[in-house]
Amino acid sequence: MARLHELLVRAARGEVRRRGPRLRITGPELEDLAYQAAADALLAITGKIGQFRGESRFTTWAYKFVIFEVSAKIGRHFWRHPAVPLDGEDWDRLPDRFGFDPAQEAERRDLLAALRRAVDEELTPRQRAVFVAIVLNDVPLDVLVLQLASSRNAIYKVLFDARRKLRAALDANGYLSPDTSRQT
Amino acid sequence: MTGPDELDRFLRTDPRDVGCARAVDMLHVYVELVAAGEPAEQRYPGMAAHLSACGPCGEDFEGLLAAVRGQDR
Numbered sequence: 001m002a003r004l005h006e007l008l009v010r011a012a013r014g015e016v017r018r019r020g021p022r023l024r025i026t027g028p029e030l031e032d033l034a035y036q037a038a039a040d041a042l043l044a045i046t047g048k049i050g051q052f053r054g055e056s057r058f059t060t061w062a063y064k065f066v067i068f069e070v071s072a073k074i075g076r077h078f079w080r081h082p083a084v085p086l087d088g089e090d091w092d093r094l095p096d097r098f099g100f101d102p103a104q105e106a107e108r109r110d111l112l113a114a115l116r117r118a119v120d121e122e123l124t125p126r127q128r129a130v131f132v133a134i135v136l137n138d139v140p141l142d143v144l145v146l147q148l149a150s151s152r153n154a155i156y157k158v159l160f161d162a163r164r165k166l167r168a169a170l171d172a173n174g175y176l177s178p179d180t181s182r183q184t
Numbered sequence: 185m186t187g188p189d190e191l192d193r194f195l196r197t198d199p200r201d202v203g204c205a206r207a208v209d210m211l212h213v214y215v216e217l218v219a220a221g222e223p224a225e226q227r228y229p230g231m232a233a234h235l236s237a238c239g240p241c242g243e244d245f246e247g248l249l250a251a252v253r254g255q256d257r
Contacts, residue, residue, distance in 0.1 A: 011251040018250055019243070056212040060252050064212045067247040071240060098190040111188060135194075141240050153204035156238055160197055167195035176192050 004045070004062065008038040011063045015070045025077060033077070037069035044069070075142030090136050091116060097135065111175050118169035127162040130155055198233035207234045207241045215248045 012034035016023075020030060044065045052061055094100075094115070100108045119128060133139040133147075141159075145152050170176045202210075214231050217224035225232035235242045 063251040164197045
């Protein structure tokens with residue numbers, strides 16, 4: 001058990017260092033996060049050891065828990081200390097979000113107006129809220145999961161359906177070309 | 185990539201996408217295939233589709249792959 005904990009701490013430290021440059025967490029706080037993630041991962045592994053089916057090396061399966069713990073703890077950190085407002089609608093962010101060229105002003109204006117219409121007319125209230133939070137307000141998906149007391153899978157599915165609807169609406173109105181690459 | 189292209193890429197969905205719950209279940213298996221240089225994308229196209237579309241799962245994939253590769257060094 002001590003050896004496993006040691007491996008988990010090493011993996012957690014590696015993961016927080018890997019993600020560190022993009023986080024507003026440094027020094028001792030980052031080190032604490034790694035230790036907490038390793039401790040919580042060890043608990044999770046102990047509880048789920050019977051679920052290990054030998055499909056991979058044991059360490060790979062175990063490291064998965066520590067990576068998820070680091071993800072979850074970073075999500076909780078940003079939920080408590082948001083870098084951006086978690087509500088409101090900043091439609092002016094969209095051109096930068098998608099790298100629109102200011103020189104193509106007319107095309108940009110038309111496409112974004114069509115997108116905004118589709119968001120208002122095609123999406124359910126929940127799809128709209130998730131789209132606005134993630135795309136307009138740049139709220140990380142894991143933070144939105146905490147805010148809405150939901151799951152990553154559920155929020156991803158809501159956003160997936162919203163993306164599909166919006167693309168279909170823009171395609172139907174001639175703003176994007178049909179998606180024929182992987183239709184089933 | 186221009187703005188319309190980037191928006192198009194973001195809105196494009198792949199019906200094979202397995203979703204986060206399945207990706208979480210399979211991540212360790214998929215990562216070992218990738219680390220071993222096996223054609224993981226061909227074997228699990230739904231996983232590949234999901235990991236390229238879902239930021240958080242993609243990040244977890246990169247993290248687990250880095251951990252496995254670090255262990256092998």
